[in-house]
Amino acid sequence: MRYAMAIDTKKCVGCSDCVVACQTENNVPIGFCRDWVVESTDGSYPQLVLENRSERCNHCENSPCVRCCPTGASHYEEGGIVTVTKQDCIGCSACIQSCPYDARYTHPEGYVDKCTFCIQLVTKGQKPACVDVCPTKCMYFGDLDNPNSEVSLILARRKHKTLIPEAGTNPQVYFLI
Amino acid sequence: MKRREFIKISSIGLGGIALASSLYKWAPSDIFGQFLNDEVDEDTERIPTYCEICFWKCAGWIHKTADGRIKKITGNVDDPNCNGRLCPRGTGGVGMYYDEDRLTKPLIRTSDRGKDTFREASWDEALDYIAKRMREIADKYGPECTALFTHGSGGKYFGHLLNAFGSDNIGAPSYAQCRGPREVAFFTTFGSTIGSPEPTDIRDTKCLVLIGSHLGENMHNSQVQEMSDAIDHGASIITVDPRFSIAASKSKYWLPIKPATDIALLLSWIHVIIMEELYDKDYVAKRCHGFEELKQHVKDFTPEWAYGITTLEPQLIRDAAYEMAAAAPAVIVHPGRHVTWYGDDTQRMRAVAILNALLGSWGRRGGFFNPEIKHLPKYPAPPYPKPGKSWRDAFPGKFPLADSVLANGLCDATIPAPDRDCSFRTWIVNGTNLIETLPNRANTLKAIEELDLLVVIDTMPMEITGYADVVLPECTYIERYDEIREATQREGTLALRMPAAEPAGDSKPAYWMARELAIRLGLGDFFPHEKIEDLLDWQLNQVGSSLEEMQKIGVKKFKREYDDLYMRDSDEVTFNTNTGKIELYSTELANNGFDPMPVYTPHPEPPAGFYRLNYGRAPMHTFTRTSNNPNLTDLMDENTVWVNPKVAASWGLENDQYVKLQNQDGIISDFAVKVRVTERIRHDSVYMVHGFGHSNTRLSRAHGRGASDSQLITNVMVDPIMGGTGMRGNFVTFITNFEEA
The missing domain is CATH 3.40.50.740 (Rossmann fold)
Structure with a gap:
């Protein structure tokens, strides 16, 4: 089992619905977020290209945040989901410093919080809230070890990239380009 | 004028209906996005609702925990307005309930x-x-x-x-501040208004043409969903907008038009479609009135003529017209929604309606369907x-x-x-x-x-x-x-x-x-x-x-009462117009003393040092209604004024700098607004998201955040046909030295 997500930049309109759905599903306090939208523009008027990306923890196979956690609070769950056990987290923020994607934040209650791929939903066979809500249906989620999963099929069909591959983290969130 | 009605169709024989409908079935092209979470969490009940944050009124479920907390709102999978997926505002509807600034006493x-x-x-x-x-x-x-x-x-x-x-x-x-001109224009052309949600068959279109419509930034939910489906199916998008909108970024052709010249572009498209014989000849012959008058009317409106007005290259105008014609009748020249721009808006929307008629898209699969309402x-x-x-x-x-x-x-x-x-x-x-x-x-x-x-x-x-x-x-x-x-x-x-x-x-x-x-x-x-x-x-x-x-x-x-989602070629249709036909030449407008076919007239341009004020939507807000919503202000808590880098350089403006705006009548914005220096806008205009710059101090999150475009709209160009208030003829300049409020 290897959970992964693919996000179609050709369809994303950058509406941030994924951010709100995550906040309400996971009780993320207002002012914080586990996912966010990046809009990047290149060129000069009128020769322009724009890419929208819904970004979050990349659930890296080689996660610097898990490696550097002094208490073992940051760890891998089944399927490679990276989570933080909040009772074990001392809030030292070493993981925040180590993450190349700036995907973690310190919760007002003192522990570090981040995207969990909505583990409470996916272990029940449901989709993460962001994937489920997206009005453009630009997000795909599933098991890369299953060649017939949505995410395997779309990655086989479409050109894609990951963010900062040179960091060597082997991210599991893919962007269709 | 007769009462409004939708397309009236008298079909020939019931057998034909049953046969024809199966031909229209679209082969499902992908397996994706079919299955949505449709369950309730433990210790939670769900209560049906439909959203009140915008006019789309998507149906959904309010999830309430055992201890009475409104946890989240999700879409109802049976609802065609949302198909189980609410937009950010609908998802953030929780914030409307929890907003501590609400009115609670008479x-x-x-x-x-x-x-x-x-x-x-x-x-x-x-x-x-x-x-x-x-x-x-x-x-x-x-x-x-x-x-x-x-x-x-x-x-x-x-x-x-x-x-x-x-x-x-x-x-x-x-x-009169929004949809009116398009309703009158489509009524005088097709004998039917557009209504809401618009009956645009985006799901099955091969070409979607957006004129100043920023679908994706306006989250008209099912339409955004269908635009995404259309992208999946390989449909092409053509966007006409002085701003590089999100829709423009997804377009095969983006036409960065000089503002206020849209009618010239539309007339030149009609010219190309007619003169190069790209129109739907059978459809026009059978269903339309006034083709010869229209042909005569547009004979001089070449793309070269339009180039001098719109600043759009003639070849770009032609290529876009060819793209539409190749897709016809599965093409939508979208009527848009907020169309009260320059006071000749009914005529501009008439040009849009005429273009659709020539392409044969009205009542056709991938064009406009015949809507059903219970x-x-x-x-x-x-x-x-x-x-x-x-x-x-x-x-x-x-x-x-x-x-x-x-x-x-x-x-x-x-x-x-x-x-x-x-x-x-x-x-x-x-x-x-x-x-x-x-x-x-x-x-x-x-x-x-x-x-x-x-x-x-x-x-x-x-x-x-x-x-x-x-x-x-x-x-x-x-x-x-x-x-x-x-x-x-x-x-x-x-x-x-x-x-x-x-x-x-x-x-x-x-x-x-x-x-x-x-x-x-x-x-x-x-x-x-x-x-x-x-x-x-x-x-x-x-x-x-x-x-x-x-x-x-x-x-x-x-279920639909009749199988009349689309017109069939054999259908004899009486349109609810004076001639019973689709009126390229509008007898109703002529009878009332207006131009029976659209005419381009130049509009005033910004004086030196001023820029045309354009405004629009952000996907996470509905006008002023959401501007204090805690969940949605968390995504966007102020608007910005978009400024082209060359303009910014000439004024010495920097990104994130606060300025006040002053319009042509000397009105100065109550509040300062942040500059967004971006290549995505023309040098002759600026752009703001509508709904910010609130002056009421009781709105703790919205008060004083950003500037109000409405305050700067003092020049109103009224449409003589139906009274719509054209609001895009206002020009602003920057005030960089001002006292902090």
Whole structure:
């Protein structure tokens, strides 16, 4: 089992619905977020290209945040989901410093919080809230070890990239380009 | 003009229908996105609703935990307006309920209008006061001197009350400040208005043409979803916009047009389509009126002619026309939504309608479908008294084709004029923040000064509440029943909204308020049901459902009565126009003394150092309605003014610098706005998201954040055909030295 997500930049309109759905599903306090939208523009008027990306923890196979956690609070769950056990987290923020994607934040209650791929939903066979809500249906989620999963099929069909591959983290969130 | 109707189709033989429909089946091209979470978490119940954050009214579920917390709102998978996926505003609807700045007590004004000084009152006192004043004013001037401005579900009940009282002056800014010109243009062309949601068959289109429409930034939910499906299917998008919108970024052709020249582009497209014989010859011959007149009319409007006006390369204009023609009839030249731009908007929308007619897209798969709506019967009520006069009497001979009440007309007719025997004396304003919604704020304030009674019903302390004599606090959609939602879609649906929580504080639903007022006005017979539940149940029983059933399912679908989603080539169709045909040459416009075919006229351009003020939407906000919502302000809590880098350099402006804006009439924005230096905008215009720059200090998150485009819209170009208020002829310059507020 290897959970992964693919996000179609050709369809994303950058509406941030994924951010709100995550906040309400996971009780993320207002002012914080586990996912966010990046809009990047290149060129000069009128020769322009724009890419929208819904970004979050990349659930890296080689996660610097898990490696550097002094208490073992940051760890891998089944399927490679990276989570933080909040009772074990001392809030030292070493993981925040180590993450190349700036995907973690310190919760007002003192522990570090981040995207969990909505583990409470996916272990029940449901989709993460962001994937489920997206009005453009630009997000795909599933098991890369299953060649017939949505995410395997779309990655086989479409050109894609990951963010900062040179960091060597082997991210599991893919962007269709 | 005849009453509005949708496409009338008389089919030849039933056998043909059954056969033809199977030919239209679209092969499912992918397996993705078919299965959605449709479950409820443990210790949670879900209650049906439909969203009130915008006019799309998507149906969904409110998820409420065992301890009474409203946890989240999700879409109803059976609802064609959302297909189980709410947009960010719908998902963030939780914030409307939890907003701590909400109105929770009836308020009565204690000093001058606009000073926002009130005392709390009981419902009895507030309602008795309103009823007494309404009656006194009506006795003196007639009930017709009462006007209702409304936006949203509660308007149904206040409208019923006003009609029962003897006035039909019920206006929504969504007509003359928004959609009106396209409704009149499509009616005069096809004998059918567009309506909402628009019956655009984006799902199956091969080419989507957007003219100033920023789909994706306006989250018209099912349309955004279908645009995404169309991208998956390989459809091409053509976007005409001076700004590199999100839709433009997804387009095969982006036409960065010089603002205010759209009619020239449209005429040149019509020229290419006709002169190069790219139009649908059979469709035009069989269904259209006035082709030869149109051909003669556009013969000189070459792309080269348009180039000099629009700054668009002739080859780009031609390529875009060829793209549309190749896709026809599965092509949509989208009618847009907010189309009140330059005062000749009905004519511009006529050009859009004509282009669709030439391409044969009206009534065709991938073009415009014939929408279905399931109507619930009205509960029998006494007949309304016939009003002796209406807002139209204030504008003799003007706006002959306006088919709805002009909200700005109600406002203008409130300011006394020597030749008018009565101006409006009472306003009831429900769910629309007129200070920000109507252009020319000074005019609105002048009208308000003339009023004898101003009642405002809202959930939030919007600017308009500050001018009210009485403020009635409405509970949010999460806390109330409302009328059953009927949606125009490919099939008929009904959706229920029911309360998931007790109303906060002393807030009440609109039905209760309207009924209590009716009783006090001696009009109780018009509201025989004490509980709205009984009314809804009666209505649902008439179509074989019940309130109990709807409480379980939220959305009920009804099969189309006839298999007429699209026209077939063999169908004999009588269109609801004077000639019974699609009118390329409009006899109705000609009869009323207007140009029967669109003509390009130049509009004023910004003076040196000024830039045209364009405005639009952000996907996470609905005008001013959401600007204090804690969940949505978390995504965007102020607007910015978009400035081209060359312009910024000439002014020495830097990204994130705050400036004030001053318009051509010397109006300076109350608040400073952040500069966004971006290549995505032309050098001759600036752009802002509408709905910010709130002046009411009771809006703790929205007050003073960003600038209000409405405040800077003082030049209003009124459409002589239907009275729409063109708002894009305002020019602004930057003030970099100002005192901090």
